[in-house]
Amino acid sequence: METGRAPIYLDNAATTFPKPPGTLQSMAEMFSRVGASPGRGGHAMAAEAERLVGETRRQLASFLDAPDPDRVVFTSNATDALNLVIQGMANPGDHFVATELDHNSVLRPLHHLAEQGRITFDLARFDDRGFVDPDEIERLIRPNTRAVVVSHASNVIGTIQPIAELGRRCSERMVPLVVDAAQTAGARRFRFADTLGIMEPFGVFETIATLRSKVDLEIEMHAHDDLGLATANTLAACKAGATHVNTTVNGLGERAGNAPLEEVALGLNKLYGMETGLDLAQFPALSEKVAAASGRPVSWQKSVVGEGVFTHEAGIHVDGLLKDPNTYQGFDPREVGRDHKLVVGKHSGSHGIMAAYARMGLTLSPAEARELMPDIRDFAEKAKRSPADHELLFLLQRMIGRSRPEVMH
Numbered sequence: 001m002e003t004g005r006a007p008i009y010l011d012n013a014a015t016t017f018p019k020p021p022g023t024l025q026s027m028a029e030m031f032s033r034v035g036a037s038p039g040r041g042g043h044a045m046a047a048e049a050e051r052l053v054g055e056t057r058r059q060l061a062s063f064l065d066a067p068d069p070d071r072v073v074f075t076s077n078a079t080d081a082l083n084l085v086i087q088g089m090a091n092p093g094d095h096f097v098a099t100e101l102d103h104n105s106v107l108r109p110l111h112h113l114a115e116q117g118r119i120t121f122d123l124a125r126f127d128d129r130g131f132v133d134p135d136e137i138e139r140l141i142r143p144n145t146r147a148v149v150v151s152h153a154s155n156v157i158g159t160i161q162p163i164a165e166l167g168r169r170c171s172e173r174m175v176p177l178v179v180d181a182a183q184t185a186g187a188r189r190f191r192f193a194d195t196l197g198i199m200e201p202f203g204v205f206e207t208i209a210t211l212r213s214k215v216d217l218e219i220e221m222h223a224h225d226d227l228g229l230a231t232a233n234t235l236a237a238c239k240a241g242a243t244h245v246n247t248t249v250n251g252l253g254e255r256a257g258n259a260p261l262e263e264v265a266l267g268l269n270k271l272y273g274m275e276t277g278l279d280l281a282q283f284p285a286l287s288e289k290v291a292a293a294s295g296r297p298v299s300w301q302k303s304v305v306g307e308g309v310f311t312h313e314a315g316i317h318v319d320g321l322l323k324d325p326n327t328y329q330g331f332d333p334r335e336v337g338r339d340h341k342l343v344v345g346k347h348s349g350s351h352g353i354m355a356a357y358a359r360m361g362l363t364l365s366p367a368e369a370r371e372l373m374p375d376i377r378d379f380a381e382k383a384k385r386s387p388a389d390h391e392l393l394f395l396l397q398r399m400i401g402r403s404r405p406e407v408m409h
């Protein structure tokens with residue numbers, strides 16, 4: 001119909017329209033240059049047709065990650081293929097599991113075989129978000145189940161079913177899984193993996209930006225931390241147009257680990273204003289849980305979640321923080337569920353010392369704080385840590401005893 005506008009074609013599968021230019025070109029070449037049927041005669045044109053079919057098989061096997069190109073079977077459309085598989089597999093008395101989301105090209109042969117009394121089948125339901133539940137599919141499997149048939153994505157509602165999980169469940173039960181990928185075969189996301197963790201942010205940016213300009217697929221970044229650059233590389237990928245990232249809590253992972261979720265989420269938000277939908281204030285609890293479950297404690301200085309990363313001791317920092325937190329904070333620790341912790345130690349100044357005692361309800365004069373400073377330094381150097389409250393009280397008492405013995409009881 002001529003409307004002057006390009007049609008929106010909703011009948012895609014065997015009837016894709018318009019055909020991609022590459023398809024048109026190959027068909028034209030086939031009819032104008034090759035002409036012959038594969039396997040029909042040994043002349044040059046038949047051999048070329050044979051070669052083309054073999055090459056198409058090989059490319060399809062690689063595209064679908066299938067192990068053997070010789071087992072790729074061409075059919076005239078998906079309906080034909082699904083009939084071939086279902087009718088070909090069904091033996092009298094067999095049972096099939098399919099889903100309510102399956103296409104007619106699955107449901108018709110199943111109904112047909114069931115009406116003839118040759119098979120029985122069950123259909124898994126889908127929930128109000130359009131997903132089938134792998135648990136339900138597994139429950140429907142019986143000892144005589146010949147196959148589970150699932151539409152990867154229905155042409156009506158388009159939700160993509162958890163096919164990897166279904167594959168795992170079916171293989172555990174030794175039941176073949178037939179996937180109708182009429183709407184989905186092909187790439188949706190390109191995963192870029194710096195498997196050895198040897199890239200750096202400028203190179204990652206350039207590579208991902210080049211990819212972004214050439215494909216309209218989703219791009220996923222997978223970074224390892226062997227050179228300590230996993231977070232930087234992941235952020236660079238996002239800046240260059242990556243749409244998805246791989247992260248792990250606390251940066252757990254093979255060797256030096258992967259990009260830590262807490263760093264990437266915070267970096268995306270703080271540096272690029274990107275929203276991840278994560279509640280950053282939950283990081284401490286999450287990090288603790290993962291550390292306990294994995295048996296890998298988080299280092300004291302691990303950014304965002306390490307115990308010491310909001311702890312301040314140096315005199316000038318503590319003084320600044322006490323006067324105005326913004327002088328010594330890049331972001332408010334409360335955003336990631338944390339608080340500043342002021343401790344005294346060998347780098348403390350008098351204001352920090354006064355504040356530490358003030359927290360315990362004791363008011364020290366600047367002169368008293370200065371007098372205590374060498375004792376606190378001495379303690380921190382020997383103990384290799386900050387004094388706890390009861391130790392601070394002891395140091396104060398000792399100082400008073402030293403300088404004003406008449407005050408001691």
Ligand SMILES: Cc1ncc(COP(=O)(O)O)c(C=O)c1O
Nearest residue numbers: 013014077078079103105155182
């Ligand atoms: C999910 C699904 N399966 C199977 C088919 C049948 O495909 P064909 O038209 O290639 O026979 C379609 C067609 O739309 C489909 O969407």
